[in-house]
Amino acid sequence: MKITQVNVEVFTFPTRRSVDAAGHAHPGEESLAKMAMLRIATEDGVEGYAFGAPELIRPHIIDSFVRKVLIGQNVMDREKIWQDLAHWQRGSASQLTDRALALVEQALWDWAGRKFKQPVHKMIGGYRDKVLAYGSTMCGDDLPGGLSTPEEYGRFAEQLVARGYKAIKLHTWMPPISFAPDPKMDVRACAAVREAVGPDIALMLDGYHWYSRTDALYIGRELEKLDFAWFEEPMMEESAESYAWLAANLDIPVLGPESLGGKYMSRASWVGQGACDILRAGVAGVGGIAPCLKVAHLAEAYGMHCEIHGNGAANLAVVGAIKNCDWYERGLLHPFLDYDDVPAYLNSIVDPMDADGYVHLPDRPGLGEDINFAYIETNTVT
Numbered sequence: 226m227k228i229t230q231v232n233v234e235v236f237t238f239p240t241r242r243s244v245d246a247a248g249h250a251h252p253g254e255e256s257l258a259k260m261a262m263l264r265i266a267t268e269d270g271v272e273g274y275a276f277g278a279p280e281l282i283r284p285h286i287i288d289s290f291v292r293k294v295l296i297g298q299n300v301m302d303r304e305k306i307w308q309d310l311a312h313w314q315r316g317s318a319s320q321l322t323d324r325a326l327a328l329v330e331q332a333l334w335d336w337a338g339r340k341f342k343q344p345v346h347k348m349i350g351g352y353r354d355k356v357l358a359y360g361s362t363m364c365g366d367d368l369p370g371g372l373s374t375p376e377e378y379g380r381f382a383e384q385l386v387a388r389g390y391k392a393i394k395l396h397t398w399m400p401p402i403s404f405a406p407d408p409k410m411d412v413r414a415c416a417a418v419r420e421a422v423g424p425d426i427a428l429m430l431d432g433y434h435w436y437s438r439t440d441a442l443y444i445g446r447e448l449e450k451l452d453f454a455w456f457e458e459p460m461m462e463e464s465a466e467s468y469a470w471l472a473a474n475l476d477i478p479v480l481g482p483e484s485l486g487g488k489y490m491s492r493a494s495w496v497g498q499g500a501c502d503i504l505r506a507g508v509a510g511v512g513g514i515a516p517c518l519k520v521a522h523l524a525e526a527y528g529m530h531c532e533i534h535g536n537g538a539a540n541l542a543v544v545g546a547i548k549n550c551d552w553y554e555r556g557l558l559h560p561f562l563d564y565d566d567v568p569a570y571l572n573s574i575v576d577p578m579d580a581d582g583y584v585h586l587p588d589r590p591g592l593g594e595d596i597n598f599a600y601i602e603t604n605t606v607t
């Protein structure tokens with residue numbers, strides 16, 4: 226079955242999520258954001274879709290790389306298409322990103338699910354039909370009543386437990402917040418949350434990503450006293466040696482890498498160097514669903530868990546398809562925002578959570594997004 230069309234529709238939708246100078250999400254005034262829907266069609270008229278930032282799949286990327294590789298190819302040859310695109314990355318002067326590869330590959334999987342009327346998570350593995358979520362907070366802020374003090378983290382944690390969450394991951398304060406980074410403030414927020422939720426809720430910290438080894442060691446040892454489940458990305462992930470040193474000096478599991486490039490190869494290096502106790506990969510960060518599965522299967526071969534980075538249909542599909550992860554990252558969450566609000570371009574969210582803290586894998590064909598095509602058509606800008 227040959228691919229005949231690759232198109233991108235950019236549309237606007239209202240949001241109250243804003244992004245700070247460092248790229249971290251926070252609540253903000255309502256604004257119009259842009260989203261791109263990648264649409265891959267075959268000669269029989271079946272289509273697959275993926276959503277992402279417009280700049281990732283801007284015309285230059287689609288015209289210079291994606292269409293040249295995909296048009297005329299067998300839509301079922303996902304691995305060959307992915308390998309061809311990945312080999313074009315080096316010559317793209319860093320323009321063809323892993324995130325762009327991930328969007329193309331997700332749309333190919335969505336096509337397959339829609340064509341064969343199967344949810345992708347069943348096509349790529351089929352391990353579970355529900356998974357416990359952890360509430361992943363937004364980074365700390367300076368918004369009164371938001372996440373501006375350790376006590377406010379504690380109060381929000383109480384709300385999350387009442388909502389049904391059985392685990393909470395804190396993202397603490399980072400620049401441009403005036404007092405950040407501050408290891409002692411990070412620890413105070415973690416202590417306030419542990420105090421608020423009691424001993425039976427799993428807690429994790431994902432704080433400032435540029436701490437020194439000694440700052441990270443201090444925080445890690447404090448997290449051990451608070452019985453935290455894992456310590457995530459406290460230092461630059463380019464230094465596997467620093468993580469190997471930290472993991473060797475701490476009892477709390479060190480988890481990563483999240484933001485490091487290198488797809489499944491860098492993750493293999495981290496395992497080989499003992500740089501982490503729990504591996505990490507997200508569909509966007511490693512170039513797609515299949516690359517993410519490769520990381521999860523690598524981890525499994527070493528008796529390790531692989532906790533999947535990020536929310537959304539593709540990451541949820543991977544979580545549904547593998548045994549060696551405990552959680553689905555549901556977020557990012559903030560007291561001023563309701564995560565369950567449905568974005569205008571969808572009819573429902575892909576990851577509703579029940580009162581017991583479980584997200585149920587979607588049984589819709591494809592990735593499972595419940596797309597409001599009429600809204601997208603009406604609000605398409607390019």
Ligand SMILES: O=C(O)[C@H](O)[C@@H](O)[C@@H](O)C(=O)NO
Binds near residue numbers: 249250431483
């Ligand atoms: O902006 C970021 O760094 C990411 O969105 C991050 O906050 C979040 O996705 C994460 O680190 N999860 O583990």
Ligand SMILES: [Mg+2]
Binds near residue numbers: 431
């Ligand atoms: Mg993280």
